[in-house]
Amino acid sequence: MVAVGCEQVWQEISNYLEGEVDPTLRSALEDHLGQCRRCTAVLEGTRNVVEIYGDERLFQVPMGYSWRLKRRLAAEANAGRRTVLGWLAATAAIALVSGTALLENRKGIPALRSEHAQPGHHVPQNLEVLVNTHGKLFHIPGCPFMSQQDGTRSMVASEAMKEGYVPCVRCLGEYVSQVARFLAKRARVSV
Amino acid sequence: MLMALDGANTAGRAVPEPDSKEQALIRRVQNGEHDKFYELVKPYERRVYTAAFSVLRNVADAEEVAQEAILKAFANLRQFRSESRFSTWLIQIAVNEARMRRRKDHPEIMEPIGEYTDEEGTYTPRDFADWREIPSEALERNEIRKLLLEALASLGAKYREVFVMRDIQHLSIEEVADSLGISQASVKTRLLRARLMLRDLLAPRINQRWFSRVPFEKGTKPW
Numbered sequence: 001m002v003a004v005g006c007e008q009v010w011q012e013i014s015n016y017l018e019g020e021v022d023p024t025l026r027s028a029l030e031d032h033l034g035q036c037r038r039c040t041a042v043l044e045g046t047r048n049v050v051e052i053y054g055d056e057r058l059f060q061v062p063m064g065y066s067w068r069l070k071r072r073l074a075a076e077a078n079a080g081r082r083t084v085l086g087w088l089a090a091t092a093a094i095a096l097v098s099g100t101a102l103l104e105n106r107k108g109i110p111a112l113r114s115e116h117a118q119p120g121h122h123v124p125q126n127l128e129v130l131v132n133t134h135g136k137l138f139h140i141p142g143c144p145f146m147s148q149q150d151g152t153r154s155m156v157a158s159e160a161m162k163e164g165y166v167p168c169v170r171c172l173g174e175y176v177s178q179v180a181r182f183l184a185k186r187a188r189v190s191v
Numbered sequence: 192m193l194m195a196l197d198g199a200n201t202a203g204r205a206v207p208e209p210d211s212k213e214q215a216l217i218r219r220v221q222n223g224e225h226d227k228f229y230e231l232v233k234p235y236e237r238r239v240y241t242a243a244f245s246v247l248r249n250v251a252d253a254e255e256v257a258q259e260a261i262l263k264a265f266a267n268l269r270q271f272r273s274e275s276r277f278s279t280w281l282i283q284i285a286v287n288e289a290r291m292r293r294r295k296d297h298p299e300i301m302e303p304i305g306e307y308t309d310e311e312g313t314y315t316p317r318d319f320a321d322w323r324e325i326p327s328e329a330l331e332r333n334e335i336r337k338l339l340l341e342a343l344a345s346l347g348a349k350y351r352e353v354f355v356m357r358d359i360q361h362l363s364i365e366e367v368a369d370s371l372g373i374s375q376a377s378v379k380t381r382l383l384r385a386r387l388m389l390r391d392l393l394a395p396r397i398n399q400r401w402f403s404r405v406p407f408e409k410g411t412k413p414w
Contacts, residue, residue, distance in 0.1 A: 070229050
């Protein structure tokens, strides 16, 4: 039977948790741990560290990160293939969209689902959002304040606003301020 | 006692081999289907962000560097050879970009001597009473999350980078070694020390905080 001391146990704690010690050493470590309160506390504490930091909820990416990345990549991919024809097509598309928006405006502002709410402003039109069938708000995916009771649908912000949904002040507020901070920082860096 | 030792392998994680779907996607992007690039990087966007964060410790900088790293990967994808994993290659770019950013933005910060060299000295963990298991709901509490992130930020860069890649991103020891350009033995040494240091930092504070307060005061709401 191999005997190990506290110092050797501390050296092997990580390998032990990873399951990377051979059976003889493992047995010796467990024998020691069975008798040593301090080493057991070190093992349990280290295991807690691994488990708690491994939980995905701890380390979340900033709200809207995927959307901003996707948009930047799309811009980069398109930058290479812009030609005069491309610019003409883009101009035509913008004119078409503006015309449609103008017509929509003439029809009036869509009726809001909440009579006390204000319609959303400064929300990116193509932002992917979630709504509840019987809810009044639209949310960024992952918003902790979104009700889970109703059926959830995914759509872009412009569609949600057309259907009378209004932005969730919590997740959209945080999102808009994050984007603002991000853009302000970029502007400072480029200056 | 032995009950507490059951599941000693919980930290060992299988790492999937790169699939042929990913290889096919890489070839399609290399052959000009640029709009497929996001599909290729989507599974790794969180890893790229956390890799940048592990170096920079700042949310806005980490996001910006993560974007720059992914754009750089996009621009250089033709040079990617399938000898290494795509994910490892991507994270290498993110770590390098983040280190360059740190040097550029904070030239005044000097790395401690030996920051990127290895040491064999033994780390002696502090003698605390048992750290009781933390209920999973504890992570919903901002103060606990803040405490965990502060403890992580207080580690030296070489320990933090290894710990984040292995225990937060769940990369294999081999992938961490490849991403950081160090040996697997160094990864293991740094990982051990990072875990023990975090245990020493957190054990006395988390027990006290978790058990000394009720979640909400009477009559107040959580929002």
